[in-house]
Amino acid sequence: MEYYTINKFAKIIGVTPQTLRNWDRNGKLHPHHTSSNGYRYYSEDQLNAVTGIQLAPKKIIGYCRVSSPKQKDDLERQVENLRTYLYAQGQPFEIITDIGSGINYKKKGLQDLIRRIESNQAEKVVILYKDRLLRFGFELIETIAAIHGCKIEIVDTTQKSEPEELVEDLVQIITEFSCKLQGKRAHKAKRMIQELVGFDSDDKVKQDTAAPEQQAED
Structure with missing residues (x-):
């Protein structure tokens, strides 16, 4: 209670x-x-x-995440494995799926999960692996959940070595910043193209305007 x-x-x-x-x-x-x-x-x-209101019973919520849309097959496997695990427990549940980086706190699914925890709708959150919830900040979400009487259960608790975790963390950080850098370059390229197109259009207008005068002089 x-x-x-x-x-x-x-x-x-x-x-x-x-x-x-x-x-x-x-x-x-x-x-x-x-x-x-x-x-x-x-x-x-x-x-x-x-x-005078009977609150809705709390739910068990499964959470599955992959980093990019290209990993949808992996996401489907996660959902299927988690669904099998939760069915075996014999309690009602639902699964939230997410696509996005493990260091992105603004993912739609993660935000939905946090809202449900804070509104006391979640009895337990179940994830296959610890890093599926967040790459950094797992303990923060775990603390928020505990405050609201919600547990976080990790199905596969296999511990990775420190070098393995360090390498995975570094890869995630580099990937995240690379995507942001590419995004900035893409935006810059788009702006340059727009400026170039605008310049060409202005030149064309000037040429078209000057043409009759030149013809008259000829």
């Missing part, structure tokens, strides 16, 4: 933390428990009772 701090519980039900303190004192609503340092915590059952 999930527990909420007084600030979070107050925000969800639309009152102030001071209102909850008053309710505690006058017996209208006591916290589920109070920690040794005096912090009040409220339960999910209390939230349901106060709002």
